[in-house]
Every structure is written in C-alpha cells, then in structure tokens.
Amino acid sequence: MKAQNTMKLTIESLSINEGFARSVICAFAAQLDPTIDVLSDIRTALSEAVTNCVVHAYKNGTGAVYITAALYPDGRIRIKVRDKGCGIEDLQKAMEPLFTTADGERAGLGFAVMQSLMDKVTVRSKPGSGTTVTLEKRIGSTHEG
Amino acid sequence: MPVTINTAPGSLTAVLVGDLDHHSAKPIRERIDAAIAEHRPTELVLDFGGITFMDSSGIGLVMGRYRLMEELGGKVVVDNAPTTIKKVMRLSGIDKLATINYGGADK
Ligand SMILES: Nc1ncnc2c1ncn2[C@@H]1O[C@H](COP(=O)(O)OP(=O)(O)O)[C@@H](O)[C@H]1O
Ligand SMILES: [Mg+2]
Numbered sequence: 427m428k429a430q431n432t433m434k435l436t437i438e439s440l441s442i443n444e445g446f447a448r449s450v451i452c453a454f455a456a457q458l459d460p461t462i463d464v465l466s467d468i469r470t471a472l473s474e475a476v477t478n479c480v481v482h483a484y485k486n487g488t489g490a491v492y493i494t495a496a497l498y499p500d501g502r503i504r505i506k507v508r509d510k511g512c513g514i515e516d517l518q519k520a521m522e523p524l525f526t527t528a529d530g531e532r533a534g535l536g537f538a539v540m541q542s543l544m545d546k547v548t549v550r551s552k553p554g555s556g557t558t559v560t561l562e563k564r565i566g567s568t569h570e571g
Numbered sequence: 572m573p574v575t576i577n578t579a580p581g582s583l584t585a586v587l588v589g590d591l592d593h594h595s596a597k598p599i600r601e602r603i604d605a606a607i608a609e610h611r612p613t614e615l616v617l618d619f620g621g622i623t624f625m626d627s628s629g630i631g632l633v634m635g636r637y638r639l640m641e642e643l644g645g646k647v648v649v650d651n652a653p654t655t656i657k658k659v660m661r662l663s664g665i666d667k668l669a670t671i672n673y674g675g676a677d678k
Binding site for chain 2: 441442444448462463466467469470473477480481530531532534535538539542543
C-alpha cells in the first residue's frame with residue numbers, strides 16, 4: 427500500500443534529542459486523529475527505540491539516528507528507527523524481558539514495551555554495522571489523505 | 572526535570588514534574604539518592620502527579636529506588652501516577668513490589 431504521507435528526521439544520538447524525537451512523531455501521527463491512549467503508546471515505543479540508539483548503539487560516543495515514518499490510507503503508521511552503531515550479537519536474547527547489557531539502571535524492558543504497545547515490531551541487526559527497528563500500529567480506521 | 576524534596580518524620584517525598592525518560596532519569600536519581608542518604612527515611616514517596624511521560628527508564632528509576640529502600644528496611648510508594656503510564660508499570664511487575672496509586676494530571 428502506498429503511503430499517504432512520509433517524514434524523515436536525522437538526529438545526533440544525544441539524550442536531549444529523545445524528547446525532541448517523541449514530539450516530532452506525535453505531531454506527525456496526530457494527522458491520523460489518534461486517541462490519547464494510542465498516541466501515548468506510539469510516543470513510548472518510539473522513545474524506547476531512540477533511547478536504545480543513544481545508550482547502546484553508540485555507547486562509546488555519538489552517531490546519527492535515522493527516523494522515518496509513514497502514514498497509510500488504512501490508518502496505520504509505520505516508524506523506522508535506524509542506527510549505524512555496534513549492532514546486536516544475539517537478537518533473541520536481547521529481546522528477552524529484563525535482559526540488558528548496560529549498567530546505570532536499565533530495566534531491560536525496552537523491547538518488551540515496544541512489543542506490548544505496538545501491533546508489530548521488527549528488529550534487524552548486524553554486529554558492527556547497526557540496527558533497524560520497525561514499529562507498526564493501526565491508529566484509526568480508514569482515512570482519506 | 573525539576574525535583575522537589577519534602578520531608579516529614581520517617582518519610583521523604585520526591586515530587587517529579589515533566590518527562591521521565593533516559594535523559595532526565597540520572598539527575599533525578601542523584602537528587603533522590605542524596606536526599607535518602609541524608610534523611611534515611613523508612614518510606615519514600617515518589618509523587619508522579621506532574622509526570623507528563625514515562626518509558627522503561629522510569630521503571631529503572633523506580634526499581635532502583637525500591638532496591639535502595641529495601642536495603643534500608645523501608646518501602647516505596649508511587650503517588651498520583653498518570654493512567655497513561657499504567658501499561659508500562661504493569662508490564663514491569665513493579666506494581667507487585669511498590670504501591671502504585673493512580674490519579675495523576677491526565678485522569
Ligand atoms: N540499537 C541498538 N544497538 C545495539 N544494541 C542494542 C540496541 N537496542 C537494544 N540493544 C541491546 O538489547 C538489549 C535490550 O534492550 P532493551 O530491551 O531496550 O533494554 P535496555 O535498554 O534497558 O537494556 C540492550 O541492553 C542492548 O544490549
Ligand atoms: Mg532500552
């Protein structure tokens with residue numbers, strides 16, 4: 427299905443940009459008239475994906491975080507969060523609830539939160555070259571662009 | 572994120588306002604832990620009434636304070652939590668360790 431609207435945002439992996447990315451995604455998703463609950467789910471899942479780029483992907487410095495989003499005429503939003511960071515060695519393990527490789531009080535619940543709040547979560551990762559997280563959710567019923 | 576600390580005998584309340592995420596968690600944690608070290612309360616109240624957003628970084632913060640208070644033989648209560656963070660709270664199981672009272676700004 428062809429997207430009715432798309433956006434791209436590239437940010438430096440600084441923690442201050444976590445809130446900025448959330449604001450942008452919310453403003454974009456608002457075009458599909460989501461309920462407050464649905465908007466909150468999308469905002470939270472996006473925050474988890476972006477935070478992972480800041481905390482894990484570029485843990486020894488900073489790098490670019492590429493966020494794209496598309497709205498579809500059947501009322502879905504699809505968001506991609508991509509980094510060119512360290513990648514994930516064991517994806518299955520990384521996605522287990524409570525699993526974390528970082529200290530500093532990470533809960534290890536980022537992927538679990540994304541999965542519970544979105545309809546579909548896909549993760550592709552290659553050690554040494556980066557990670558792409560795709561988040562999908564139905565926001566509303568059929569909508570004309 | 573501004574944190575206001577209020578103390579009463581045996582009890583310490585941290586009032587949080589704004590987004591609780593990875594960016595804000597560290598300064599909040601440092602502020603609360605310094606106050607706990609100073610006052611040694613038996614009850615830590617996290618007042619979430621002014622929280623506008625929370626993700627799993629907030630769970631890490633609550634979990635960490637739960638562990639700290641457990642070491643001191645005390646407990647943690649989260650007050651006025653907005654209902655928008657209910658799903659994340661439930662998923663983490665933190666609601667089985669600390670008392671979570673809902674009824675924040677978005678109620
Ligand atoms: N973008 C990423 N790049 C590299 N590693 C990642 C990325 N996202 C997640 N990870 C790995 O997956 C683990 C689990 O992630 P998550 O569920 O969000 O928990 P947390 O962020 O609390 O560690 C992380 O500890 C990290 O090892
Ligand atoms: Mg995470």
